[in-house]
Amino acid sequence: MLPNTLTRKATAMEVMMSCFDDAVLIDHLSCDNTAYPASSLRAAHRTMQVHLECLVGQCPAKSAAHRALEEAGRLTPDSGRQRH
Numbered sequence: 843m844l845p846n847t848l849t850r851k852a853t854a855m856e857v858m859m860s861c862f863d864d865a866v867l868i869d870h871l872s873c874d875n876t877a878y879p880a881s882s883l884r885a886a887h888r889t890m891q892v893h894l895e896c897l898v899g900q901c902p903a904k905s906a907a908h909r910a911l912e913e914a915g916r917l918t919p920d921s922g923r924q925r926h
């Protein structure tokens with residue numbers, strides 16, 4: 843017998859993948875959610891904004907967003923203050 847957790851994880855992932863929509867953004871903004879910030883650059887940017895008060899390395903969501911932006915070469919110094 844396989845534990846239900848395996849199936850459950852796959853299902854949760856599928857749900858997440860189909861839910862990247864601004865309307866449900868709120869659901870993705872918890873500090874524990876690293877799947878959302880890693881899903882797209884836009885999501886990563888949003889995450890950085892929302893987790894301004896959090897610290898990279900302490901907040902899993904911000905760390906994931908930071909890394910995604912860094913890998914994409916989109917990380918600008920002092921990005922929190924830039925608004926064009």
Ligand SMILES: [Zn+2]
Pocket residue numbers: 872873893896901902903904
């Ligand atoms: Zn956070």
